[in-house]
Amino acid sequence: MNEAEFSIHTPSENVLTLDRAVLLYHGRSGGALATVHEVMTVDGAPVIGAGRAMTAQAARELAAALLQRAAHGGFLPETVLYTHGDVLLWWVPPARRHIAFHVGEDHAEAFGGRERGEVVPQPGLVFAASSRTWRVWAVKGNRRPTPQTPLYQGPYFNVDAQCRICQGNVPVPEGTTVEKIAAWNDAFLRSYFTHPNVTGKLVGYRGGSYAFWRDMLDQRFAKFPERVLVDAKTTLGALLGERESA
Template identity: 85%
Template sequence: MNEAEFSIHTPTENVLTLNKAVLLYHGRNSGALATVHEILTVDGSPVIGAGRPMTAQAARQLAADLLQRVAHGGFLPETVLYVHGDLILWWVPPASRHLVFRVDADHADAFGGAERGEAMPQPGLIFAASSRTWRVWAVKGSRRPTPQTPLYQAPYFNVDAAGRICQGNVPVPEGTTVEKIASWNDAFFRSYFTHPNVAGKLLRYRGGSYAFWRDMLDQRFARFPERVLVDVKTTLGRLLGKQEGV
């Protein structure tokens, strides 16, 4: 039997342990079969044991694990909350951000101009991005969110009641690796906010959302007034329990 030596180098100091072996079989009609084998230790050396057919569930889990490793391998910063395949959720702590609004003529006078931009305090936010979705929610406080953290409607124009962000003509980054988080943040905050995109209340403020953001632009608030946030009646943990819909 021919033997070949190889080594695996990981991007972190984590130690990888040989656990199982997967053997792939391909037929002439393009069919494929995979078997999973336990790894036995014989005389101090690993040996592939008897195998069993890989189930569809096991194949999906293996693919997800490998995709997660490829997309998010290495050190994960504290702001990253969850990764699964190409889906990544991250937290943006409360901070001052420069936002630009471009409203229609019907609201320009009440808004103080058709186009205005200022640096303003913003609430904590949770973003979710994948090849299928781009969403955002608000959170209260400045602590890192946990599964028990309540979620609130992101109080921004161009965001619907489910947190989906209307991309418009905003170019978004390719891929959802950790290294792209800053680019995703820039794509959101540097876009033009044009109009509310919810049927109900975007936020709770006397005069409505246009009056609120006009007052924010006028520097009425030194800190973001979290009392205006609308509770969406779910938590981060419950959201992740329905991850297919994230």
């Protein structure tokens, strides 16, 4: 029999001890039964003892304990789109946010300086992070994405044609739990954007990506011009279906 390794993170400094075990039984007709078993320690190892049927009161007590735990770390905000293992996808609604650039000397004059930063309108974004990847796509509109939502190339410097983010020397958070979303957002949005990472179009804009972001920094647009977004030719649902190779 395969053994699964797991760990428990408590929401406080209290130490959890193994006390009882709950076994669930399901019948072919859809019925279910739960039994509660005392856990004894024999020769330093936990052993599950004989069980008894779970009473309604015991079920309520267990539910209350689990809900208390969920209140600390199990709540999923609306921005979370998908979570499985260490893979986390989330949505960042469109908003005015600060963006900063540090471009090469050869682009400085046309860009208005080597270092520039302003608060500008930015599109809705979908981020994916895991131990293997860090990616970002743009989405149109201000509604929470669904599996049918088309994805667009992340219109930022340091993002390649597969929407992978070049980390460079930017420190990223450890772990991809829900409470780290703000830290992942900051790691991307508060970093310096230095150069385009695509061979094709980063944005569909006359003059290219440098001209586009120069005009954004010059406050030419009151709202992010979604017409410039380049179709990534996939949807959120298709992306989730391809998550193993993402």
